[in-house]
Amino acid sequence: MTNFSAFMIGAPHSGSGKTLLTLGIMAALGRRGLKVQPFKCGPDFIDPTLHEMVVGLPSRNLDLFMMGGSVCREVFAKHCRGCDVAVVEGVMGLFDGSEASTAALARLLNIPVVLIVDARSAAESIAALIKGFEVFDPELQLSGVILNQVGSERHVQLISDSMATNCRSRLLGTFPRESGFCMPERHLGLHMGDEHPLTEDQRA
Template identity: 65%
Template sequence: MKERSAFVIAATKSGSGKTLLALGLLAALVRRGLAVQPFKCGPDFIDPTLHKMVANRMSHNLDLFMMGEECCRRIFARAEAEADVRIVEGVMGLFDGGVASTAALARVLDLPVLLVVDARSAAESVAAVVKGFEVYDPQIRLCGVVLNQTGSARHVELIRGALAQSCATPLLGAFPREQQFAMPERHLGLHMGEENPLSAGQLARLAAAVENHIDIPALLAATVRPLQPPSQVPPPVRPVQPRLRLAVARDAAFCFYYQENLALLAAAGFDIVPFSPLSDLTLPPAIAAVYIGGGYPELHAAALTANESMRTALRQWAEKGGLLYCECGGLMYMAEELTDTEGRVHPMVGVFALQMAMRPRFSRLGYRRVRLRRDCFLGRQGDELYGHEFHYSEPAGKAPAIECLYDLDDGRQEGYTRHNAIGSYVHLHFGRTTGSVDHFFRHALSMQTRREERE
C-alpha cells in the first residue's frame, strides 16, 4: 500500500459499538495483508490489549490531559513509517471529555473521524444527529458514518436517503442487529486481551461482518494522509550507560501499564525485567528498583496471599530502603490486608499500614493533577505530574497515619510513602513530564552507586 491512511473511530455516545467496530476493522484490514497500528484515546488500559490481540501490534494510549499535545503527536508520528493504516479508537461520545475528548485529539492530530451511530428506533432523525455533529465544530472532519443496530435493508435505505439529502458525510456501512457480538465484562470494564475474550472464530466472524457491511475501499480512500517528512519525526532517545534493572510486575494480577511509560523508562536507562507476584518466589536478581502497576489483585487475592515467599521478599526490599513504586492494584498489594467483596480478608505484603476493602461501586474516577509535597525519586518539591484514578477499593476505617507525598487537585493528600516506597491510587503517565523518569533513574543510579561503594 503506497498511500497511508489514518482516522479516528468515534461515536455519538458511549455504548454505540465503537470498540467492536474498531476490532472488526483491525481484523479485516490485517486479513487484507495491511500493517495496522492501533491507538486508544484516553486513559483506558483494557482496549489497547484487545487491539494488540487483533492487530498483533502494541497499541498506544493518546491522552491530551496526561500526555500533552507534543507527546501525543510524537507517538502518533512514530508509527507512520511502519503502518499502512493508523486507527485511533475514541472514548465516550465524540465531544465528551473536554480538553481530553476524542474531538480534541482529532484536532491536534488533524485526523478525519468515522462516526458510529446507534440507529435503533430512529430513521430520518439519524440525519439530524449527523448534521449536528457536522456543524458543532467546524474543525472536525467527518469522513463517514457507520450505522449500528439497523433493523432491515429498508431501515438502512431510509437513513441513507435522509443523509444524502441533508448531510455532507457519506454512509460507509451499516450493521444489522443480528450481527451483534457480545464481549464479557467485569467491574473495571471488558476483559483483557491476554484473556482472549473473543475466540479465533468470533474474530473471524467479526472481520467477515466488517467486510460485508462496510465499504473498506471507500473508507481508506477518504482517509488518505500525506506522508510526514522524516525530519518532522523526532529521533528516538538514545539509551544511556550504565543500564539499571527495573523489576516490573507482569501477570494476570498486575497488567495495567502504559506502553509509553515503559518506553520512557527504558530510554532513561532502565532495562525492564518482568516478574510475577503470583508465581515467582522472589524478586529478580541485581535490580535497582521495583514497579508494580494496577490490575486485578482482588481477583487473585488468595493466590497472592499464598505466595508468602514473594510477599516476604517485597516487604524486605522495602524495609531495606529499596526503591518501590506502586499504583492502584500495586498499592492494594502493598497494604496489610485486602477484604474482597465476599468479606474474606487476605493478608498482603504490609509495606503500608493500610487495610483495603473492595466496594460494590467505584470509589473514585477521574483525571488527577499531582503536586509533589517534597523531594522524592519522582521529582522535586512542587513538580506537577499527571494521571488518573479508577478503582473500587479504598482504605477501610479511619484515615491512616502515613506520610503523603501528593497534593491532588481535588484537595486530597495521597501518595503514601514509607522508606523509599511510594504507593498511590493515581496511575501516572510520564509523557507530559518526562523529567520524572530521568529523576527516577538518577535516584536509582545514585543509590546503586552508594550500595556498591559500601560493598
C-alpha cells in the same frame, strides 16, 4: 509511507459499538495485507489489549490530558513509521472530555473521524443526530458514518435517504443487529484481551 492513511473512530456516546467495529476494521485492513498501527484515545488499558489481540502489535495510548499535545503528536508519528494505516479508537462520546476529547485529539492529529452510530430505535432521526455531529465543530473532519445495529434494509434505506438530503458525511457501511457480536460489558469498560471476551469465530 506515500499511501499512509489514518483515521479516528468516534461515536455519539459510549456503548455505540466503537470497540467492536474498531476491531472488525483493524482485522479487515490486516487481512488486506496492510500493516495496521492501533491507537487508543485516553488512558484506557483494556481496549488496547483487544487491539493487540487482533492486530498483533501493541496499541498505543494517546491521552491529551496526561501527555499534552506535543507528546501525543510525537508518539503518534513515531509509531506510525513503517505502517500503512493508523486506526485510533476514540473514547466515550466524540465531544466528551472537552479539551481531552476524542474530537480534540482528531483535530490535533489532523485525521478524519468515522462515526459509529447506534441506529436502534430511530430512522430518519439518526440523520438529525449525524447532522449535529457534523456542524458542532466546523474544524473537525467528520468524513464518514458506519451504522451499527441496523434492523433491516428498509431501516438503512430510511436513514441513508435522509442522510443524502441533509448530511455531508458518507455512509461507509452498516452492521446488523446480531446478538452473537455482543461484547460483555462491565463497570467502566469491557474485558481484557487475555480474558477471552471474543471467541475464535467472532474474531474471524
